[in-house]
Amino acid sequence: MLTDYHLHLRPDEEGTTAERYFTAENVDRYLAAAAEAGVEELGVSEHVYRFRQALDLWRHPLWEENAQDDLDAYCEFVQGTPLRLGVECDFVPGAEEGTAELLGARDFDYVVGSVHFLGEQAVDHPGWDVWEHSADPDEVWRRYFEALADCARSGLFDILAHPDLVKVWGRDRPLPQGELRRFYEPAVEAIAESGIAVEVSTAGLRKPIGELYPARGFAELCVEAGVPFALSSDAHLPEHVGFAYESAVGYLDDLGVGEICVFERRERRLAPLGSRVG
Numbered sequence: 001m002l003t004d005y006h007l008h009l010r011p012d013e014e015g016t017t018a019e020r021y022f023t024a025e026n027v028d029r030y031l032a033a034a035a036e037a038g039v040e041e042l043g044v045s046e047h048v049y050r051f052r053q054a055l056d057l058w059r060h061p062l063w064e065e066n067a068q069d070d071l072d073a074y075c076e077f078v079q080g081t082p083l084r085l086g087v088e089c090d091f092v093p094g095a096e097e098g099t100a101e102l103l104g105a106r107d108f109d110y111v112v113g114s115v116h117f118l119g120e121q122a123v124d125h126p127g128w129d130v131w132e133h134s135a136d137p138d139e140v141w142r143r144y145f146e147a148l149a150d151c152a153r154s155g156l157f158d159i160l161a162h163p164d165l166v167k168v169w170g171r172d173r174p175l176p177q178g179e180l181r182r183f184y185e186p187a188v189e190a191i192a193e194s195g196i197a198v199e200v201s202t203a204g205l206r207k208p209i210g211e212l213y214p215a216r217g218f219a220e221l222c223v224e225a226g227v228p229f230a231l232s233s234d235a236h237l238p239e240h241v242g243f244a245y246e247s248a249v250g251y252l253d254d255l256g257v258g259e260i261c262v263f264e265r266r267e268r269r270l271a272p273l274g275s276r277v278g
């Protein structure tokens with residue numbers, strides 16, 4: 001079994017309207033790409049902040065700008081396709097109750113939980129760059145992994161997205177010195193306690209860091225703690241479906257991981273890890 005659950009039907013740009021991208025033709029392009037990559041389980045997890053309902057959780061200016069679509073219309077559209085229904089939902093500290101309500105009111109197959117923001121600034125978003133406010137990598141990494149631990153502990157999500165996203169810029173931003181385990185350990189402890197699945201994402205290979213999420217040291221701690229893995233590309237285009245899965249499958253094989261998570265109606269089971277065709 002190969003899955004691709006963390007997937008977007010459109011790029012994160014202006015003009016990528018629901019009318020243009022939430023269409024049967026666009027879904028067909030993703031399904032064709034999945035078939036070619038040998039991905040059997042395909043789901044879509046649109047960013048929550050692109051829906052008006054997200055403004056009940058947070059009124060960050062970036063969200064205000066992007067919250068144009070209706071979440072229920074999205075759910076209805078996806079349910080009329082062969083795709084599993086997911087959503088990528090930011091963990092918003094203090095909005096746990098509202099988040100639980102928003103998620104619980106809809107029939108998602110799974111929810112991908114993400115940390116992109118530390119306070120008002122983001123680790124991966126130019127224009128809201130956390131590094132413009134703090135040049136101290138130890139502080140930024142510590143805060144990021146604390147937020148990740150809180151995200152896991154919230155119990156709101158099924159899959160923890162791009163677990164070490166803070167590294168996204170690679171050498172373009174300051175990096176902490178020495179062993180990174182000191183950042184990973186408390187986060188993995190929270191992850192193991194929470195029971196959330198950790199995403200292995202090939203998206204990092206398309207970013208300046210040029211490596212998979214999470215880093216090997218992080219993944220090894222997850223394996224030791226018995227944390228299950230989910231497999232995704234974080235595609236924003238059909239050609240990214242199953243992107244670089246030979247790397248991800250090899251990585252999981254190397255770690256001794258033989259099973260990945262499959263989701264339906266927020267129930268999880270483990271399936272044997274497949275191999276990429278072609």
Ligand SMILES: [Zn+2]
Nearest residue numbers: 088114161162
């Ligand atoms: Zn994300």
Ligand SMILES: [Zn+2]
Nearest residue numbers: 006008088234
């Ligand atoms: Zn994403």
